Amino acid sequence: MSDQLNYNMEVIKVEKSRINDVDFNNLSFGKIFSDHMLICTYKNGAWNAPKIVPYQSLTLDPSTKIFHYGQAIFEGLKAYKDSNNDVFLFRPDENCKRLNISAKRMAIPELPEAYFMDGLKALLQVDKDWIPTQDGSSLYVRPFIFASGRGFHASPSDEYTFIIATAPSGPYFSGKVTVLIEEHYSRSANGGVGYAKAAGNYAGQFYPTQLAVEKGYNQVIWTDDNTHEYIEEAGAMNIFIRINDTLITSPTSDRILDGVTRKSIIDIAKSEGIPVDVRKITVSEVIEAANNGTLKEIFGAGTAAVVSPISGFGFKNKDYILPELENPYANKLKKRITDIQTNKAEDAFGWRVKV
The missing domain is CATH 3.20.10.10 (D-amino Acid Aminotransferase, subunit A, domain 2)
Known part of the structure; x- marks a missing residue:
């Protein structure tokens, strides 16, 4: 797998950010989503170049295989911002590695490491302002892959979609x-x-x-x-x-x-x-x-x-x-x-x- 992306990633930004509508002092977990997401598709036997687009709904055919045979995997990690406004991740290489372990077990094509690591960093740079700084808060990061090919035949899909979406979030649990x-x-x-x-x-x-x-x-x-x-x-x-x-x-x-x-x-x-x-x-x-x-x-x-x-x-x-x-x-x-x-x-x- 490539160690780095060998192209300039396409970035399509939102016309108007929703960030001013968010109360960062009262964040629930995983219910508010940042302006952008990364998306990458697997077709014709290869992963295509990822790009960053506005966060948006997906349109899927009723025969899309995720609905019928459950080929879907995901990861969870967080991004943090310190007092100097610098952004940090915690062991993202482990999440990338585990995503591909999951992919192999679920008969999903493994994702190039650079698509995960460099794509994630590029997304965080675009949505840096969405990373909360309140105690106990962070930007929750959800990478996932699902079968996006079509058909009712019980077999692995021939197409897949990889997405990274993020959500500014408060604490997951409060109390014991x-x-x-x-x-x-x-x-x-x-x-x-x-x-x-x-x-x-x-x-x-x-x-x-x-x-x-x-x-x-x-x-x-x-x-x-x-x-x-x-x-x-x-x-x-x-x-x-x-x-x-x-x-x-x-x-x-x-x-x-x-x-x-x-x-x-x-x-x-x-x-x-x-x-x-x-x-x-x-x-x-x-x-x-x-x-x-x-x-x-x-x-x-x-x-x-x-x-x-x-x-x-x-x-x-x-x-x-x-x-x-x-x-x-x-x-x-x-x-x-x-x-x-x-x-x-x-x-x-x-x-x-x-x-």
Whole structure:
């Protein structure tokens, strides 16, 4: 794959920006969209040159294959602006790499790295003013690919569309959440597409999560598909469990997404001297730790929320409340990672990328 674009990208700007209509002090997550988007199509066996155009609706034929066979993948990352008005991304190369891992699993042609990386940077330069500076806010970036070819035949599409759209957003979650450990439904299975960021993975989560919400919980903790004995993920996030002073997280697999925030938290925790154990952990071990007082914290980790502390969980019609700690790992790790992302602290890992 090419390391850089070998042409001048076409940029078609909006006639009038919508930015003055936006209240940047009261942003919800992912509901307001910036002026422009990047678009790139795959036709006749090759990806065509990307271009930047005004954010707009798409017109699709009813036979477009995404509607019928679900070939769709996406990524999520954020852009930040520091006090000097400089723009930064956090480990975008990992998102590009994972997009193509997902593409391969879903029989979608891999995207040239330069189309992702240079295209993203060009888009952010055009919509730089849309990056919020309020605490907890950022410009959420959504790259995605979907099958845009037509036909009812059950086969991979012959055409695809790649888009990067952005949304100035406030915090994903506010406060702590309660979760229900799932005993019946599964997020993914061995040999499946759980490790890919495929759209259908999330569609399949909505119904079990809805059932948990009806019981008074905010989210679901997913367990393995075979025995439901092992903790795997928390909602759409990777999960960390602190027993005594050790932070435990499940290893990635066919079923578990290789989260960028997850791997960053592991490295930051180790640099802080926090013991990290990447291993399978059973529901029974978590229950036992809750009963004997050694369970200190559970939190989710993902791009949107960064770190989401869990205040309690339910299992087999019983609720377990986690202790209120003075200096939880969750707060310390979230601050370390967000300070790197927003250029408020030294980046000893080389993760921060200036646009």
